[in-house]
Amino acid sequence: MEDAAKSEPNDANAMALATVDAEGLPNVRIVLIKDIEDDAFVFYTNFESAKGRELDANGKAALVVHWKTTRRQVRVRGTVTREDGAVADAYYASRPLDSRLGAWASRQSEPLDSRETLIDRVEAARAEHGTDPARPPFWGGYRIRPESFEFWSDGAYRLHDREVWRRDPATGGWTAQRLYP
Ligand SMILES: Cc1cc2nc3c(=O)[nH]c(=O)nc-3n(C[C@H](O)[C@H](O)[C@H](O)COP(=O)(O)O)c2cc1C
Numbered sequence: 001m002e003d004a005a006k007s008e009p010n011d012a013n014a015m016a017l018a019t020v021d022a023e024g025l026p027n028v029r030i031v032l033i034k035d036i037e038d039d040a041f042v043f044y045t046n047f048e049s050a051k052g053r054e055l056d057a058n059g060k061a062a063l064v065v066h067w068k069t070t071r072r073q074v075r076v077r078g079t080v081t082r083e084d085g086a087v088a089d090a091y092y093a094s095r096p097l098d099s100r101l102g103a104w105a106s107r108q109s110e111p112l113d114s115r116e117t118l119i120d121r122v123e124a125a126r127a128e129h130g131t132d133p134a135r136p137p138f139w140g141g142y143r144i145r146p147e148s149f150e151f152w153s154d155g156a157y158r159l160h161d162r163e164v165w166r167r168d169p170a171t172g173g174w175t176a177q178r179l180y181p
Pocket of ligand 1: 011014027029030031032033043044045046049050051052108109
Protein backbone atom coordinates (compact mmCIF):
# COMPACT_ATOMS: atom_id res chain seq x y z
CA MET A 1 0.00 0.00 0.00
CA GLU A 2 2.87 2.39 0.76
CA ASP A 3 4.32 1.56 -2.62
CA ALA A 4 0.97 2.11 -4.39
CA ALA A 5 0.41 5.41 -2.57
CA LYS A 6 3.38 6.85 -4.46
CA SER A 7 1.66 6.37 -7.82
CA GLU A 8 -2.11 6.12 -7.22
CA PRO A 9 -3.96 9.40 -7.98
CA ASN A 10 -5.92 9.03 -4.70
CA ASP A 11 -7.23 6.59 -2.09
CA ALA A 12 -4.53 3.91 -2.29
CA ASN A 13 -6.12 2.69 0.97
CA ALA A 14 -9.54 2.07 -0.63
CA MET A 15 -10.79 -1.50 -0.41
CA ALA A 16 -13.89 -3.20 -1.71
CA LEU A 17 -15.54 -4.77 1.33
CA ALA A 18 -17.80 -7.75 0.73
CA THR A 19 -20.43 -8.95 3.18
CA VAL A 20 -23.49 -11.18 2.83
CA ASP A 21 -27.03 -10.37 3.88
CA ALA A 22 -29.46 -12.60 5.77
CA GLU A 23 -30.48 -14.31 2.50
CA GLY A 24 -26.86 -15.03 1.57
CA LEU A 25 -26.87 -12.35 -1.14
CA PRO A 26 -23.44 -10.69 -1.37
CA ASN A 27 -23.06 -6.96 -0.92
CA VAL A 28 -19.95 -4.95 -1.76
CA ARG A 29 -18.87 -1.33 -1.37
CA ILE A 30 -15.72 0.74 -1.01
CA VAL A 31 -14.41 1.77 2.41
CA LEU A 32 -11.04 3.15 3.49
CA ILE A 33 -8.48 1.10 5.39
CA LYS A 34 -7.57 3.38 8.29
CA ASP A 35 -5.11 1.15 10.13
CA ILE A 36 -3.18 -2.03 9.49
CA GLU A 37 -2.45 -3.68 12.82
CA ASP A 38 -0.23 -6.76 13.30
CA ASP A 39 -3.25 -9.00 12.88
CA ALA A 40 -6.06 -6.91 11.40
CA PHE A 41 -7.28 -4.33 8.90
CA VAL A 42 -9.35 -1.57 10.52
CA PHE A 43 -12.01 0.60 8.90
CA TYR A 44 -14.70 2.91 10.28
CA THR A 45 -18.39 3.16 9.58
CA ASN A 46 -21.89 3.37 11.02
CA PHE A 47 -22.69 0.19 12.97
CA GLU A 48 -26.35 0.47 11.92
CA SER A 49 -25.59 0.69 8.19
CA ALA A 50 -26.29 -2.24 5.89
CA LYS A 51 -22.66 -3.35 6.18
CA GLY A 52 -22.69 -2.96 9.96
CA ARG A 53 -25.77 -5.14 10.32
CA GLU A 54 -24.37 -7.74 7.95
CA LEU A 55 -21.01 -7.86 9.71
CA ASP A 56 -22.57 -8.07 13.16
CA ALA A 57 -24.88 -10.87 12.00
CA ASN A 58 -22.26 -13.25 10.61
CA GLY A 59 -18.85 -11.95 11.68
CA LYS A 60 -17.18 -12.63 8.33
CA ALA A 61 -16.00 -10.49 5.43
CA ALA A 62 -13.82 -10.43 2.36
CA LEU A 63 -11.96 -7.48 0.95
CA VAL A 64 -10.05 -6.69 -2.18
CA VAL A 65 -7.68 -3.87 -3.03
CA HIS A 66 -6.68 -3.20 -6.63
CA TRP A 67 -4.01 -0.71 -7.55
CA LYS A 68 -4.22 0.11 -11.25
CA THR A 69 -0.89 1.92 -11.31
CA THR A 70 1.09 -0.99 -9.86
CA ARG A 71 -1.11 -3.68 -11.44
CA ARG A 72 -1.49 -5.52 -8.18
CA GLN A 73 -4.41 -7.02 -6.30
CA VAL A 74 -4.64 -8.20 -2.69
CA ARG A 75 -7.57 -10.30 -1.53
CA VAL A 76 -8.35 -11.08 2.10
CA ARG A 77 -10.98 -13.27 3.77
CA GLY A 78 -11.46 -13.31 7.48
CA THR A 79 -13.42 -12.78 10.64
CA VAL A 80 -14.71 -9.45 11.90
CA THR A 81 -15.10 -7.81 15.30
CA ARG A 82 -16.18 -4.33 16.32
CA GLU A 83 -13.78 -1.66 17.53
CA ASP A 84 -15.93 0.51 19.77
CA GLY A 85 -13.48 1.46 22.50
CA ALA A 86 -10.55 3.79 23.00
CA VAL A 87 -9.07 3.18 19.54
CA ALA A 88 -12.34 4.23 17.88
CA ASP A 89 -12.60 7.25 20.20
CA ALA A 90 -9.10 8.36 19.23
CA TYR A 91 -9.72 7.94 15.50
CA TYR A 92 -13.06 9.77 15.75
CA ALA A 93 -11.40 12.64 17.59
CA SER A 94 -8.75 12.92 14.87
CA ARG A 95 -11.32 13.65 12.16
CA PRO A 96 -12.34 17.15 10.99
CA LEU A 97 -15.21 18.61 13.05
CA ASP A 98 -17.65 18.49 10.16
CA SER A 99 -16.89 14.82 9.58
CA ARG A 100 -17.52 14.14 13.27
CA LEU A 101 -20.83 15.99 13.07
CA GLY A 102 -21.64 14.19 9.83
CA ALA A 103 -21.29 10.88 11.64
CA TRP A 104 -23.93 12.07 14.13
CA ALA A 105 -26.17 13.36 11.34
CA SER A 106 -26.10 10.42 8.94
CA ARG A 107 -28.42 7.51 9.48
CA GLN A 108 -26.28 5.61 7.01
CA SER A 109 -28.17 3.31 4.60
CA GLU A 110 -31.62 4.56 5.77
CA PRO A 111 -33.98 6.33 3.31
CA LEU A 112 -33.39 10.11 3.06
CA ASP A 113 -36.05 12.39 1.56
CA SER A 114 -33.77 15.24 0.47
CA ARG A 115 -30.25 16.64 0.79
CA GLU A 116 -31.72 19.55 2.82
CA THR A 117 -32.80 17.11 5.51
CA LEU A 118 -29.22 15.86 5.78
CA ILE A 119 -27.80 19.40 5.99
CA ASP A 120 -30.42 20.29 8.64
CA ARG A 121 -29.40 17.24 10.64
CA VAL A 122 -25.72 18.30 10.49
CA GLU A 123 -26.68 21.76 11.82
CA ALA A 124 -28.82 20.18 14.54
CA ALA A 125 -25.85 17.98 15.52
CA ARG A 126 -23.66 21.12 15.63
CA ALA A 127 -26.13 22.85 17.94
CA GLU A 128 -26.44 19.80 20.17
CA HIS A 129 -22.84 18.53 20.32
CA GLY A 130 -20.82 21.72 19.80
CA THR A 131 -17.15 21.76 18.83
CA ASP A 132 -16.01 18.66 20.72
CA PRO A 133 -18.58 15.96 20.03
CA ALA A 134 -18.22 12.53 21.63
CA ARG A 135 -18.07 9.54 19.29
CA PRO A 136 -21.63 8.45 18.48
CA PRO A 137 -22.42 5.06 20.06
CA PHE A 138 -23.58 3.85 16.63
CA TRP A 139 -20.32 4.74 14.86
CA GLY A 140 -16.92 3.07 15.10
CA GLY A 141 -14.56 0.56 13.60
CA TYR A 142 -14.38 -3.01 12.49
CA ARG A 143 -11.29 -5.20 12.56
CA ILE A 144 -10.93 -7.78 9.82
CA ARG A 145 -8.62 -10.56 11.01
CA PRO A 146 -7.33 -12.41 7.94
CA GLU A 147 -7.70 -16.16 7.60
CA SER A 148 -6.26 -16.03 4.10
CA PHE A 149 -4.58 -13.62 1.71
CA GLU A 150 -4.13 -13.78 -2.03
CA PHE A 151 -1.44 -11.67 -3.63
CA TRP A 152 -1.79 -11.18 -7.39
CA SER A 153 0.56 -9.32 -9.63
CA ASP A 154 0.34 -8.70 -13.32
CA GLY A 155 2.41 -10.78 -15.69
CA ALA A 156 2.97 -10.59 -19.44
CA TYR A 157 0.46 -12.46 -21.63
CA ARG A 158 -1.84 -13.10 -18.65
CA LEU A 159 0.74 -15.28 -16.95
CA HIS A 160 0.13 -13.52 -13.67
CA ASP A 161 1.60 -14.46 -10.32
CA ARG A 162 -0.88 -15.62 -7.70
CA GLU A 163 -0.02 -16.79 -4.22
CA VAL A 164 -2.44 -17.71 -1.46
CA TRP A 165 -1.37 -17.54 2.16
CA ARG A 166 -3.54 -19.44 4.64
CA ARG A 167 -3.44 -19.29 8.41
CA ASP A 168 -3.16 -22.71 10.07
CA PRO A 169 -5.89 -22.61 12.76
CA ALA A 170 -3.89 -25.00 14.98
CA THR A 171 -0.54 -23.21 15.01
CA GLY A 172 -1.43 -19.71 13.79
CA GLY A 173 1.41 -20.04 11.27
CA TRP A 174 1.04 -19.24 7.59
CA THR A 175 1.51 -21.47 4.57
CA ALA A 176 1.87 -20.23 1.02
CA GLN A 177 0.61 -21.87 -2.15
CA ARG A 178 1.10 -20.72 -5.70
CA LEU A 179 -2.00 -20.92 -7.91
CA TYR A 180 -2.44 -21.04 -11.66
CA PRO A 181 -3.46 -17.59 -12.86
C1 LIG B 1 -13.53 6.14 -2.06
C2 LIG B 1 -14.65 5.82 -1.09
C3 LIG B 1 -14.35 5.69 0.26
C4 LIG B 1 -15.36 5.38 1.18
N1 LIG B 1 -15.01 5.18 2.49
C5 LIG B 1 -15.98 4.83 3.37
C6 LIG B 1 -15.62 4.51 4.72
O1 LIG B 1 -14.43 4.49 5.11
N2 LIG B 1 -16.64 4.18 5.58
C7 LIG B 1 -17.95 4.14 5.17
O2 LIG B 1 -18.82 3.86 6.00
N3 LIG B 1 -18.30 4.40 3.90
C8 LIG B 1 -17.35 4.73 2.98
N4 LIG B 1 -17.70 4.97 1.68
C9 LIG B 1 -19.12 4.87 1.30
C10 LIG B 1 -19.48 3.39 1.09
O3 LIG B 1 -19.00 2.94 -0.17
C11 LIG B 1 -21.00 3.13 1.16
O4 LIG B 1 -21.68 3.94 0.23
C12 LIG B 1 -21.58 3.39 2.54
O5 LIG B 1 -20.69 2.99 3.58
C13 LIG B 1 -22.91 2.66 2.74
O6 LIG B 1 -22.72 1.28 2.54
P1 LIG B 1 -23.78 0.19 3.10
O7 LIG B 1 -25.17 0.72 2.85
O8 LIG B 1 -23.49 -1.06 2.33
O9 LIG B 1 -23.51 0.01 4.58
C14 LIG B 1 -16.71 5.25 0.73
C15 LIG B 1 -16.99 5.37 -0.63
C16 LIG B 1 -15.98 5.64 -1.53
C17 LIG B 1 -16.33 5.72 -3.00
